[in-house]
Amino acid sequence: MLPDLDSLRCFVVAAETENFRRAAARVALSPAAFSERIKRLEETVGATLFVRSRREVRLTDAGRRMLDPARQALATAADCVTAALAEGRVAPFTLNIGTRFELGLSWLLPALDELRAARPERRLDLYFGSGPDILDRVLRGLLDAAVTSARLTDAGLAYAALHEERYAFCAAPSALARAPLAGPADAARHRLIDVHADLPLFRYFQDARSPAEVWAFAEAEHVSTIAAVRARVLDGAGVAVLPAYFVAADLAAGALVALMPCTEPGTDWFRLVWRAGHAQAAELRALAETLRGRPLR
Known part of the structure; x- marks a missing residue:
């Protein structure tokens, strides 16, 4: 016996939301009816598809193997509808x-x-x-x-x-008023603000410079998101490399200043x-x- 398309749709939505209650709402079923449909699907395919807990559900190995074929089956069914519709209409x-x-x-x-x-x-x-x-x-x-x-x-x-994502090495005028930054020798007077220690944005600037240079900042601060980095730099808390599109307005308004503009960071x-x-x-x-x-x- 093959699974029906409604059950496959429920399975895919449950895999995407990792929560039966939210998935049930997306397919307009009660939580009890949704759980029963998933149970019947598991009985049909002869495998447990989800590991259930009170707060979430996770795909089993069998569920992960079934997810792409289930999506493809739904897409194929949609293609059948498209083929049957009048010319120019798409499901x-x-x-x-x-x-x-x-x-x-x-x-x-x-x-x-x-x-x-x-x-x-x-x-x-x-x-x-x-x-x-x-x-x-x-x-x-x-x-x-x-x-x-x-x-x-x-x-x-x-x-x-x-x-293409370009980057800008920048700082607030207030930070530069306290201590200019014209090269690696000035780094010791500044804090580097970055997203993560293991994947720093500063590498885009450093890789464009001589390998012999040593950039030893007074300290490094990691704040997870570029929005947080931008906020700290605007406050004058340190220097940073940020996506150019994200700080273009700040640079144009003078709220931030491009540092060492003759060096173009990698992209x-x-x-x-x-x-x-x-x-x-x-x-x-x-x-x-x-x-x-x-x-x-």
Whole structure:
């Protein structure tokens, strides 16, 4: 006996939300009816698909193996509807996209209405998280794709380049009034503000300088997000390397000053990243092409 499409949809939504109650609300079922549907699906396939706890559910190994085929089955069913519809009409579908907080709020969120108007049949749901979190969710099949500039090392990922990410080494005028910074010899009089110790943004500047230089700051402070780094630098608490798009207005207004402007920090790329072999790969490439036409802000 094969599983029905409604049960597969419930399974996919439960895997994405990791919570039966939230998943039940998304498919308009009562929690009891939703749990019963998942139980019947497990009986049909002959395997336990979720590890259940009071607060969340997690996919078992069998569930993880089944997630991509379940998504593909739903996509194939949607294609059947598309083929049967009148010419030019497309069945509705949803793409779940991960993004880090700052980029999502400044760039993706303001674009949602325009993107929906251009493709009414396509709904984009956003998930906000850190770089490692959203990539992990893509690999686990909990997100369709993620917008990230994180370095990719997993062969199971495919991507499309969106925008080059440039960086600026900067400080507030108040910090420079206390102690100028014209080279590595001045670093000892300043605090470096950064996101993480293991993946510092300062490396984009340092890698553009001579390997012989030693940048020994008075101390380093790590605050997890670029919004927090920007806030600390604007307060005059230290110096930092930040994405150029994120501080462009601050630099133009004089709230921040570019340090050692003759050295251009290295660059990276924002990419739309998805699992290789994704059933909606063509739609994800089409989304990437559209996003390339929207300037960062």
